[in-house]
Amino acid sequence: MIKVTSLTKSYGIVSAVSDVSFEAASGKVTALLGPNGAGKSTILRILSTIITPDTGSATIDGLDVATDTTDVRRKIGVLPHNTGIYDRLTAIENIRYFGNLQQVKRTELNNRIDKLIHLLDMNEFCDRRVSGFSQGQKMKVALARALIHDPQYILLDEPTNGLDVMATRALRKVIHDIKDAGKCILFSSHVMQEVESLCDHLVILGHGQHRFSGTVKELEEKSGTANLEDAFIMISSEGESSR
Amino acid sequence: MNPFLTVLAKECTDNIRDYRSLFSSLSVALLGPLLIVGLLTFVLDKTLRDFEEPIPFTLMGADYAPNLVAYLRANNTRIDQREAVDDPSTLIKSGEAEIILVIQPNYGERYTEGEQNQVALFFDSSSYSSGRRNLTTLVQLIERYSNTIGMLRLHYGGIQPGLIAPIKTRKIDVSSPADRALMIFSSIPYLLVLVIFTGCFYLAIDATAGEKERGSLEPLLTQPISRFQLVLGKVIAASSFSLLNLTITVISLYFALQLVPFERIGMSLELNLLQLLMIIAVTSPLTLFAASLLTVVSAFSKSYKEAQTYLSFVIIIPTLPLIITQIVGIEPSLGSMFVPSLGQAILTSQIIKGEAISYTHVLLSVGATLSMALLFLLQAIKMYQKEQFVK
Numbered sequence: 001m002i003k004v005t006s007l008t009k010s011y012g013i014v015s016a017v018s019d020v021s022f023e024a025a026s027g028k029v030t031a032l033l034g035p036n037g038a039g040k041s042t043i044l045r046i047l048s049t050i051i052t053p054d055t056g057s058a059t060i061d062g063l064d065v066a067t068d069t070t071d072v073r074r075k076i077g078v079l080p081h082n083t084g085i086y087d088r089l090t091a092i093e094n095i096r097y098f099g100n101l102q103q104v105k106r107t108e109l110n111n112r113i114d115k116l117i118h119l120l121d122m123n124e125f126c127d128r129r130v131s132g133f134s135q136g137q138k139m140k141v142a143l144a145r146a147l148i149h150d151p152q153y154i155l156l157d158e159p160t161n162g163l164d165v166m167a168t169r170a171l172r173k174v175i176h177d178i179k180d181a182g183k184c185i186l187f188s189s190h191v192m193q194e195v196e197s198l199c200d201h202l203v204i205l206g207h208g209q210h211r212f213s214g215t216v217k218e219l220e221e222k223s224g225t226a227n228l229e230d231a232f233i234m235i236s237s238e239g240e241s242s243r
Numbered sequence: 244m245n246p247f248l249t250v251l252a253k254e255c256t257d258n259i260r261d262y263r264s265l266f267s268s269l270s271v272a273l274l275g276p277l278l279i280v281g282l283l284t285f286v287l288d289k290t291l292r293d294f295e296e297p298i299p300f301t302l303m304g305a306d307y308a309p310n311l312v313a314y315l316r317a318n319n320t321r322i323d324q325r326e327a328v329d330d331p332s333t334l335i336k337s338g339e340a341e342i343i344l345v346i347q348p349n350y351g352e353r354y355t356e357g358e359q360n361q362v363a364l365f366f367d368s369s370s371y372s373s374g375r376r377n378l379t380t381l382v383q384l385i386e387r388y389s390n391t392i393g394m395l396r397l398h399y400g401g402i403q404p405g406l407i408a409p410i411k412t413r414k415i416d417v418s419s420p421a422d423r424a425l426m427i428f429s430s431i432p433y434l435l436v437l438v439i440f441t442g443c444f445y446l447a448i449d450a451t452a453g454e455k456e457r458g459s460l461e462p463l464l465t466q467p468i469s470r471f472q473l474v475l476g477k478v479i480a481a482s483s484f485s486l487l488n489l490t491i492t493v494i495s496l497y498f499a500l501q502l503v504p505f506e507r508i509g510m511s512l513e514l515n516l517l518q519l520l521m522i523i524a525v526t527s528p529l530t531l532f533a534a535s536l537l538t539v540v541s542a543f544s545k546s547y548k549e550a551q552t553y554l555s556f557v558i559i560i561p562t563l564p565l566i567i568t569q570i571v572g573i574e575p576s577l578g579s580m581f582v583p584s585l586g587q588a589i590l591t592s593q594i595i596k597g598e599a600i601s602y603t604h605v606l607l608s609v610g611a612t613l614s615m616a617l618l619f620l621l622q623a624i625k626m627y628q629k630e631q632f633v634k
Contacts, residue, residue: 048465051630073467084459088260089253100249101466129260145462 001025002047002153002186006056009042016042019056020210022203024186026152029179031195032188034205034236040188041081042208044157047186048078060153074102077146081157083138087131091122091141094130095148102149109148116144120174136167143174154178156187160194172198192232206236246468250476251483254450258484264445271441272488275434276496283427283503297321298377298384301339303331304346308354308362311346314388320381331365342366342378344385357396428595431496432588433565435489435526440533440558442488443481447537450477451623452550461633470627478534478620485530493519514595521594525605526587528612533561535619542626564588580607583615 002024009017017039024030032040045051047058052066059065063072085094092113099109117126120140125133130141139159146154156175160168175198179185189195195202196216204212204219212219212235216228223231244252259265299321305312316322328334331343343365353360362385366378394404454460463473497514514522540557544550564585575593580586586608593600626632 045461050461050464050633070467070469073465076465078462078465080458080462082458084457084462086253086257086459087457088257093253093256097249097253098462098466100244101246101463101468103244103246103467142462 002030002058002060002184004043004047004056004058007043007046007053007058008055009039009046009051009053015208017046017053017208020205020208021056022210022213024184024201024203026184027179027182028200029175029185029187029198030201030203031199032186032203032205033190033192033195033232034188034211035190037207038190038205038236039208040190040205041157043205044078044155044186044188048076048155049073074149075151076153076155077149077151079139079142079146079154079156079159081161083142085130085138085141085145088129090129091126091133091137091144092117094141095145098145099148104149112148112150113144116147119177120144121170135162136164136170139163139167139171143171147178152183154183154185156185158188158190160189160191168194192228196228204232204235211235245472246466247472247476247479250468250473251480254446254477254480255483258446258449258480261445261449264449268438268441268444268484268488269491272438272491273495275438275492276499279427279430279434279496280499280502283500286427287504298380299323300342300344300377300381301325301334302344302346303327304348304350307346307348307350311362311385311388315381315384318384320384331363335365335367340365342381344381429569429592431595432591433562434496435492435522435591436529436561436565436584436588437558438488438492439485439526439529440537440561442485443530443534443537444554444558446481446484447477447534447541448544448547448550448554450481451538451541452544453547455544455633456546464627464633470624474538474620474624474627478531478538478623481538482530482534485533486527489526489530490523493523518594518597521600522591525590525594525600525608528609528616529561529583529587531616532583532612532619535616535623538623539619539626542623542632575601575604577604577607580604581611583612586611 004023005021007017007020008015020039020043022030032043034040042051043058046053047060047065049065049069049072057064057066060072061075063075065072086097089097095113095116096109099112104112117123120143122137122140122144125137130138133141139162143156143159146156159171159175163171172194175185175187187199200215202212202214202216202219203210212222214222219228219231219235220226223234225231225234297319301323302312302315303325304327305322305324312322323340327345331340331345334340334343343363345363345365347361350360350362364378364382368375393407397404397407454463497519500514537554537557540553541550544553561584564582565588568579568585568588575589579589586604590600590605590608
């Protein structure tokens with residue numbers, strides 16, 4: 001389980017996240033929703049041990065992300081928002097690099113690579129160098145790389161960004177597969193439509209603050225509208241007028 | 244596989260596939276020695292020609308002064324005899340002759356009477372290049388002949404030659420072609436320092452500033468690898484390319500030097516295998532120094548371009564001590580061994596000259612350079628640990 005408690009983080013005088021708490025359970029897909037600048041990426045970066053919170057805490061599987069960094073890093077798989085893969089390496093070499101850094105055993109690593117190539121349908125391009133890949137292909141490589149050590153916790157930062165319908169659909173299928181394997185998935189998005197088909201649990205942020213936690217159904221009930229987009233806008237900009 | 248080795252292998256693969264950068268740093272290693280050899284051959288050739296080649300000139304009125312002409316002929320000249328013409332300058336303008344010596348018909352008469360004779364030298368100071376030396380030498384030859392005759396006359400007249408020439412200077416040029424060649428040899432340490440720094444230049448930028456810019460650093464930092472191993476992998480990868488560059492340079496220097504005609508100046512300046520290994524051994528600590536220094540500077544930069552700008556300045560720094568010592572002229576001393584690049588340069592030139600090198604100096608140089616490399620490495624690790632490191 002991922003547990004975030006009263007998390008606060010500012011960059012200089014700019015407050016990115018203030019007093020946010022939520023939980024993400026295993027076997028479920030949790031979406032971190034919010035408009036641009038709501039603090040989604042900051043929370044994901046804290047969870048992926050890139051930055052440390054000012055106050056509050058975040059634990060993954062009971063391990064504090066700020067102090068038990070190495071153990072946390074073995075348990076998480078991270079898809080950063082701009083894929084961040086190496087152009088001059090082939091798709092497989094990119095995946096293998098992280099597999100080796102995670103110290104996955106050689107035979108195990110080869111099996112995992114085969115499995116992921118099949119799962120993500122990467123056969124056609126897995127031996128090619130990454131430069132020139134389409135956005136969808138790059139995303140697949142980055143996702144395979146994040147999953148190479150079979151992590152229990154998977155953090156995806158705007159995974160559908162820049163993907164076409166086909167790629168989005170493929171990604172959705174993979175996320176479902178991972179969920180069925182009992183993993184804990186936390187992804188961020190600002191697109192309401194994709195959330196509905198994908199996630200079990202919603203966390204809505206606005207201006208670095210927590211606005212809502214619950215299921216899609218609960219969100220509809222709370223906002224009193226069946227249109228998710230309206231609900232999202234309503235919830236995420238709550239208190240906006242009083243500012 | 245050990246995480247350190249994983250990073251090392253990945254960075255090396257990545258850099259090898261960056262053909263343009265790789266070629267750009269290798270070209271210095273391959274072309275540098277060729278440049279030195281080219282210069283050496285040119286200088287030797289020119290010097291030898293100066294020593295051996297006869298002085299060519301055109302002579303008009305040779306019959307009027309047979310003794311003078313015989314003297315000139317005996318002193319390494321190539322004389323082109325011609326009939327006297329009205330205006331010799333036209334021959335020079337048309338390019339038929341470079342220098343024309345004209346002896347007047349009344350030369351013999353005046354000579355016998357003890358009057359001063361004038362011989363005319365036609366030349367064009369604006370057009371010829373090799374002729375300047377020829378002209379000077381020719382004038383010197385004629386003056387020497389004139390002096391000898393004058394002295395003899397005074398002598399026969401019972402007057403001491405010292406009376407009219409109380410002081411005579413004699414120039415003794417002790418430089419030899421070998422010395423000029425050695426001057427060029429002193430540029431080899433510069434070349435070695437330069438190739439060490441260019442060898443790791445691109446990898447150091449790419450592996451730190453480049454990763455930051457492309458956003459690949461962030462996922463990398465979520466991997467369970469200590470910052471120490473990560474940075475060490477990157478620094479060692481960078482320094483291996485410096486070492487590769489250094490080795491290629493030394494080897495190509497070895498072969499290139501065999502093309503230089505040292506034997507023509509009676510000199511044997513070949514580097515044997517042991518000397519080559521010694522040069523590589525004493526300079527190799529500099530590869531770690533270069534790699535860690537450039538990695539730190541690269542870590543300060545936010546983008547590839549920014550790092551490239553900083554590093555272009557930084558790689559000038561290690562050559563500064565070399566230039567300063569060239570001007571001031573510092574002897575091998577304990578103190579100079581503490582300065583990275585300077586110690587290596589001094590030791591290298593000692594090895595090339597075949598001088599004995601002091602083991603204390605080698606130990607100091609290696610120790611000082613490695614300690615500084617370690618300081619930079621620790622600084623780089625410290626920077627990787629800061630969370631502001633990722634944009």
